[in-house]
Amino acid sequence: MKKYDYLIVGSGLFGAVFAHEVAAKGKHCLVVERRAHAGGNIYCQNREGINIHFYGGHIFHTSDRSVWEYVNQFAEFNHYINSPLANYKGKLYNLPFNMNTFYEMWGVTTPKEAVERIAAQRSIITHEPRNLEEQAISLVGMDIYEKLIKGYTEKQWGRKCTELPAFIIKRLPVRYTYDNNYFNDRYQGVPIGGYNILINHLLEGIEVRLDCDFNQDQTAWKSMADKIVYTGTIDEYFDYGLGELEYRGLRFETERYEIDNYQGVAAVNYTDSETPYTRIIEHKHFEFGTQPVTYITKEYPAVWKRGDEAYYPINNTKNQKLYQQYLMKAKQEQNLIFGGRLGEYKYYDMDKVIQSALRLAEKELC
Known part of the structure; x- marks a missing residue:
């Protein structure tokens, strides 16, 4: 036995x-x-x-x-x-894509204006999307794709959006309300x-x-x-x-600061291609911490090799x-x-x- x-x-x-x-x-x-x-x-x-x-x-x-x-x-x-921010070359945008995002990007203030702006940009894709880039543009238009999706996605997966299959982004959350809650749950x-x-x-x-x-x-x-x-x-x-099987890896760099607040939010995504990391996490904000010091972690996408931790299939x-x-x-x-x-x-x-x-x-x- x-x-x-x-x-x-x-x-x-x-x-x-x-x-x-x-x-x-x-x-x-x-x-x-x-x-x-x-x-x-x-x-x-x-x-x-x-x-x-x-x-x-x-x-x-x-x-x-x-x-x-x-x-x-x-x-x-x-x-x-969860109410993360996106940092594109120093300009901050709310996530997920919502009326705050559209106001920050275009100055529009009504859902009707936002719908019209996105619809006009989506219309350049007239065929079945053949890759992730075309899929993303067909869903949210060129401006959002170029500023908030392209660089982040290419860093995350280690390849061009034109080389990634369309099905990776079957849909993208778009809200025509001023709601920064990332999840619908x-x-x-x-x-x-x-x-x-x-x-x-x-x-x-x-x-x-x-x-x-x-x-x-x-x-x-x-x-x-x-x-x-x-x-x-x-x-x-x-x-x-x-x-x-292939995976994407991650590398983490954690830093301590003698200040009580580094970025004012738990997560900031860096969506440009030049910044080597994809996001910065400030951990204390997950639990509304009031400590006099803070810790942040920068997340770097990494090529996975045998023996590394496998994060994303x-x-x-x-x-x-x-x-x-x-x-x-x-x-x-x-x-x-x-x-x-x-x-x-x-x-x-x-x-x-x-x-x-x-x-x-x-x-x-x-």
Whole structure:
């Protein structure tokens, strides 16, 4: 008889939620984590009372009341509303695209004026968009594309917008109201005290081993449990036998300032092509901090290579075809489940990760 019912590879949201749910029903779980801390990319590091979102800013948002109630069992969430700014060559614009943005860009003051301006600019695309550039212009026009989309997107993906597929931007949020709330979801906030509180409560009473790389000795780890739930990159699990899936990486530079307020908002996106980073996060604003010092993090897009943290899957046709081949290979494995953004090679918002983990746990327990 094996020692554990489930061995869960990865202690991010998917792994932590699944482990909590099955452990609550009496299953014996072991969570193994390659990093030196639990929590995956929502891990926070506290410095001088400020919770630094170590792998980039994370704002929890959902329209699913059951998911909102679920996370609030484990952490109290504040009333933070995401209202980022875009900085284009020193000029600030509100995001998402709304009447404040249109006023800042064109001086228009009514929705009718904004609709007419965008419609006139959109009309230059008269055919089915063939790439991301044409898709974006067909949705929001040339001015918004050139100032607020083009440079940011090309930095983020490391290639020209004309070389990116149109489906990456199927639609762009455009509001003809003076509303700077980035998300449309009903519920939104950040855990008071940081995301570690959420993860620690989810994993309370569950055995967690840090600094353990499952892929260094899969055979030994597999011998310990009846089932494996794997949340790492699916191609790495199979030792890249069919080839490498592509990802975009990120690099973070965190700086401390002896002032109480650096930029007045949690997130500023830098949308010109000349600025090397995509955004600056000022962490204290996620929790309305009043500390006399502040910490900011600059986020730099990076070329991903094997061994780096994988942040964004590159969902083009080539990669999706390769992922499907890995998925077929995975279905041949017994007692193995892939989950989460890396295991499923897709970008997930946090609430969708939780929904997916809860569905899996329910399926396993029925």
